Amino acid sequence: MNIRVHVSLKPGVLDPQGRAVHHALEGLGFAGVDEVRVGRLIELDVADDTDDTALTEMCEKLLANTVIENYRIEKVG
Template sequence: MKVRVLVSLKPGVLDPQGRAVHHALEGLGFAGVESVRVGRAIELDVADTTSDAALTEMCDRLLANTVIENYRIERLD
């Protein structure tokens, strides 16, 4: 089964990469972009029997820094 984990910075955490992308978009002439937050997507291929608890533990222990990041787990199959 395919699983996607979407990781993003928590609200209020400074996102310098997002600021750089926002500035670059403005420099390219794209108006109307009010803010940009950059995150990451992690795709896993796991056994069908992998539990939600196991996926959550993977995120909590390795895939996301839960001090400054939120994550969302999506089952794709």
């Protein structure tokens, strides 16, 4: 089973990468971009019988820093 874990900073947490990308877009002449937030995508190939509890534990113990990040698990296919 293919899994995608989308990880993003929680609202209100400073995002230096997002700020740098926003500045670069402005420098390239792109107007109208109010804010940029940079996250990450983690793709996993797990056994078909892997349950939601195990996926949640993976995210909370390793894949996401739940103090400052949110995550969303997506089952693909």
